[in-house]
Amino acid sequence: MSCCGQKCSSNSNEYETVRQIQIDVKEYYKNIAKGDKPPFAGDCNLPIDQYTATSLECPLKAPFPEYILEILKEIHPDVLASFYGCGLPIPEALNGCKVLDLGSGAGRDCYILSKLVGKNGHHEKAKQYLDYHADKFGYKNVDFHLGQIEKMDEKFSPNTFDVIVSNCVICLTNDKPKVFEKVYELLKPGGEMYFSDGYAMKPVPESFRNWDLAYNECFGGALVWDDFVQICRKIGFLGPFIVQSYPYRSTIPELIEATKDLDFVARTVRLFKPDGTKSLLKPQIAYTGGILGSEEELMFDLEHRFKIKQSVGVSSDVANAITSSRYAQYFDA
């Protein structure tokens, strides 16, 4: 078997399909970046005043924490208008962290993260508004690197990042297990992957998967949730811990029709690279406070809301995730 550039495959048809998908996705998002949005996808780009709206139907209209709403006011309107994600992959406790954003697009999340990691943090990844945001924040800590996620290890060394985020991108990549393996490699021990993406809750017909509009709009390539869980476990991640989960629907009429009997969700999840710490079977932990936006309560995932100074029993996976990561300093264990 020979290795053929972007994806190794013994099957040349498969390689051609992968290559074509990559070209189509790149073109699709290049046009979106130029302002050629698909006709009915404008719902994804909320004006600033709509960021507070609440809806169970759309992850983009979920309530944003107050401190993020404040940062959004400092972000350039062109950047906000070109947002094309499916959630808010901004975890807590970022001060001083080194963060990588995979598939940053116009950079909304990058600039939110840039503000949150602070002067001594670092954020790698979109370019035109670098100086605008450096002026607003009073420091410059963002780099943008053009390249394919599948090859991120060619740009960065193992054990480099505290946090890796991504917003509606991994569903567009052609070799998802490889992407997660590389994320694992680039995270420091105790590092967190915190990302939003689309998932199919039940298998999807092959004809739908191969339809280019469905693929480019983040439905066709979405992992089946159970497959995603298996991939994470096989690699060795702790998690996935689900932070948000919403029905994932298109605003494009053909896609609304084609997905009406399918079951897609948009989820924001946490994954942790363990650092070797092993907790007891039923450990007790207590949140001691101190995290911006989580002063009284830390919402770790849909099952765990840690109220300040309340000791609770958790699974060893949850305890290991917390005690091996940057969250350890905010907990008594």
Ligand SMILES: C[S@@+](CC[C@H](N)C(=O)[O-])C[C@H]1O[C@@H](n2cnc3c(N)ncnc32)[C@H](O)[C@@H]1O
């Ligand atoms: C749905 S958009 C999301 C953009 C951005 N994260 C946001 O929230 O606005 C998907 C982005 O991923 C990029 N992308 C897709 N596949 C990629 C790959 N294999 N490597 C790098 N970027 C990729 C696209 O070019 C596009 O910018």
